[in-house]
Amino acid sequence: MRLILVGPPGAGKGTQANKLVAEHNIPQLATGDMLRAAVAAKTPVGLKAKEVMEAGGLVSDDIVVGIIRDRIAEPDAKNGFILDGFPRTLAQADALSQMLSDSGLALDAVIELRVDQSKLVSRIINRAEEAKAAGQPVRKDDDPEVFKDRLQAYNNDTAVVIPYYEKTGLLTVVDGMQSIVEVSSAIEAILSKLDEKV
Incomplete structure (x- = not known):
């Protein structure tokens, strides 16, 4: 089961991804984590990324897609994965589609919260x-001003991938304003329909 979760910051993607990881035993692939892991492991793509980051540049789509390609070849991703934070642009969506196709794979669903x-x-x-x-640290992303900036960035860049996936027929919309349990149930209903198709 190869999924993408999309939705603005604060929509509950992280919460739902954690539940899916536990329920379906597939990894959540967050691009930031994968980049850091590839740099630490000194993989060829990781070394390229390190060079770009040390020069203060943004890591190119080719490098990110290369990191995803390497990551989904690992044994724990054999049964699928959840992409989180990627693709953020149409160019990345195209690159991802091409990379999966080259690997003989395809996405099963794109779920928008x-x-x-x-x-x-x-x-x-x-x-x-x-x-x-609860005495827990507050995420720096939860500062209202920081959050508004992130929301604006999402609307300017990432929201454009939603019509892209709508055209492919892969997109299903879930009402993210429901309770966590209701959102989880809606996602599971989508996934059980996928299983029926298999």
Whole structure:
């Protein structure tokens, strides 16, 4: 099962990805984590990425796709994976599609957690207050101003991949304003339909 979860920051992608990892025993592939791991492991692609990052540049789509290619070849991704934070642009979506095709693979589904963005800021403030009350550190992303910037970046860049996947017929929308349990149930319903097709 090869999935992409999309949605703005604060939509609950991380929470749902963690549940899917536990339920289906497939890894969540977060591009930032994979980049750091590839750099640490000194893989050929990791060394290229390190060079670019040390020069203060942005890692190219080719390098990121190369890191994903290497990562999905590992044994724990044999039964599938969840992509998180990628693709962020149309060029990345095309590159991912080409790379999977070259590897004889294809995506099974793209699940969009659709949310009311006007309500997201209050959701983030609540999340920060709950973390404080529980004596946990507050994520730096949960600062309302930082969050608004991230939301703007998502709307400018990443939101464009949604129509791309809609055209391919891979996109399914889930109401991300529901409770965590309801969102999980909706995702599981989508995945069980995929299993029926197999």
